Amino acid sequence: MADKSLNKTDLVAAIAADSGQSQATVSGIVDSLFSVLAKSVGEGTKVQIPGWLAVERTHRAAREGRNPATGEAIHIAAGYGVKVTAGSKLKAAAK
Incomplete structure (x- = not known):
């Protein structure tokens, strides 16, 4: 890193x-x-700057998970996340 x-x-x-x-x-x-x-x-609007980056909201479905402390099954509600994608110019700058 x-x-x-x-x-x-x-x-x-x-x-x-x-x-x-x-x-x-x-x-x-x-x-x-x-x-x-x-x-x-x-x-919910995707924001794009061609060649540099794209940012969009993603949906996560409801799912079952486990409490790491107790091992008990828990319900995780549906929600949203953010996806950031690097464009070609940003990727080339990182090389």
């Missing part, structure tokens, strides 16, 4: 330096991006 990470503050600073915009402006745009992404995925 990678020993480096880029948090939101570092990402905003890097985008601001690359674009010549202020960090406050970039931070607002990043916040808006994730707000729209969350709202869209929450409504």
